[in-house]
Amino acid sequence: MKKTYILDTNVLLHDPLSIFAFEDNHVIIPAVVLEELDAKKRYMDEIGRNAREVARLLDQLRTEGPLHKGVELPNHGTLTVELNHRSFDKLAAQQLEPSNDNRILAITLNIIEQSKQAVIIVSKDALLRIKADAFGIHSEDYLTDRVPQYDHIYKGYQEEWLDADLMDKLYKERMLTFKEAGLTPTHPNHFYVFKDASSGSRSAIAMTDAKGASIKLFHSDTEGVWGIRPRNVQQRMALELLTREDIPLVTLVGKAGTGKTLLSLAAGLYLTEDLGHYKKLLVARPVVPMGKDLGYLPGEKEEKLRPWMQPIYDNLEFLFNTNRAGELDDILAGMNSIQVEALTYIRGRSIPDQFIIIDEAQNLTKHEVKTIITRVGENSKIVLMGDPKQIDHPYLDEYTNGLSYVTERMKHLDISGHMKLEKGERSGLAQLAADLL
Incomplete structure (x- = not known):
């Protein structure tokens, strides 16, 4: 028996292709969802891009026929843009305001009454799913891409x-x-x-x-690089992946303090400066704040980015054993082979002959991580690392972030390697905090 799925806005903003993810069943997009998408399409971020992508997909499907009457999808399901949200009587009796979520509930109740069939709301909003249950409406989270x-x-x-x-x-x-x-x-x-x-x-x-x-x-012939020796078996295996030229894609996950960034930087310096396998070491991380945003920062681009990139500089100061202020900047200026920057500027680039480190990759979306990896040129190696338990991006979780996505999708390839670091080496306090807090 075919089912009817009503999609919430957040599902489409999360995955524009979710329209095609329900096999040969009937998919309904309420008109209020189109209104919310229209309000988001001007955003110059991932949310805006996805809103525009949904609009393009619906416009293409519109050539198959009127969307309000229903069109057939390539998977033999059907898609309808539903306008029947005007009757709010069932919810008005519960003294609920006609908010967008409540309008989705209203259209669902109206469709159930008219069609006498099972209707399922698909939403990533837990509160909407809770309200749906209160009205006896079956609801589900969108789990297809998890x-x-x-x-x-x-x-x-x-x-x-x-x-x-x-x-x-x-x-x-x-x-x-x-x-x-x-x-x-x-x-x-x-x-x-x-x-x-x-x-x-x-x-x-x-x-x-x-x-x-x-x-x-x-x-392994590499027992230690740049004064850094692996302290546990996972770090030893990770260092092998990091120093192998025949493995151009490496993903590292682990709690705070497990040595992901330090090992990666040491391996990158070893392969770039000591062996000369790569021309440059490029280190980047997404500009996603923890807590309240800092807002606009004074100075040139390098000065603006310094607070965001400071964790990278902290590790470089440790590796170069610097003792005075400004000494690291002098070293980096003299070497001219280490570049630290934000991921904001990576689109459109081609990056050959470089050792690329992407820190805090758990804050990347699937689209962003695809954009980054497709920038990798000939004879380059890329390392993605982070902790899926510490995500600051408001629209990602441990199931849907780019780091976990790449790990699962690429693990069967001979050009990739992965390691989960489990033992903290920063300090006893840091390990206890990672485990207990």
Whole structure:
């Protein structure tokens, strides 16, 4: 039996293609939703872009016939722009004001009464879903584009127990087949932490090859870079991904203080300054404030961006071991191979031969992260990192942010690697705060 879905404005602003996400069912967009989209289309941000994209899609569908009468979608469903929101009697009796949310409830009640069929409101607004339940209307969140919950997101490694003879074989031959290890083949560049099941005293780190066909004993020639040595096994595996030229896309997730930024900067300086594999180290982060916005800042572009980029400079000061004010600026000016900037200026660029670090990538939307990765030119490497639990963007969460999206969509490719850092190394207090607060 086909279902009828009524879409709220926030669903379309979140994903303009949600119109086509309901298979062969009937999709209804209330006229009040079009009014809200019209109010948002002038915004010069992701919300405005999505509002304009919805308008373009609806205009294209309009060529198939009058939208108020319904048109067929490519997935054999139908789409209707519904104007039947004038009757507000059912909600007026409850002394509810004719707000936009309440008008969506009113049209839903009217459609249910007219069609005598199940109608579902799809909204990312929890309060609208709560009010819908109060009127006996079935409501759902829009989950089509969600990745797994952060606690279940791909980690990039797994721990396994091996018999003593298999551990001996791994050390001797430096590889195992998945059949020998009794494991199911997984993604390329995936790590294993093997432990001896008989004694528990031996352990080994292994890594699947680029094709994901076998497990090879992990050995890295890079024990430390730029004075930074990995302090735990996840950091050691992350450093391997960061220093491998054949893995041009690396994603790192982890709580605050797990070493994501410091390891990435150290690896970038090592590959750029020491080995010369890249011509420049580019470090960028989205300009999304935590709490109230600072507003306009005085000075030139570099002075305006300095407060936003300060976390990057803090790590660079540690790596360069600077002691006096202005010393880091003198070093960076002399090197001329390290560029720190906001992501605001990345559109339209092509970035070849560079080691690119995108910090706080959890504050990026899917569209923004696609824009960034498509800027990467030949012989460049890009590192996306962040903590999906600490999102400052008002329209993103741990399920829908760009960092989690890239991790899940790219994990099966041999050109990508991922690591979830779990142990904080900043301080005992920072680790307790990340775990308990």
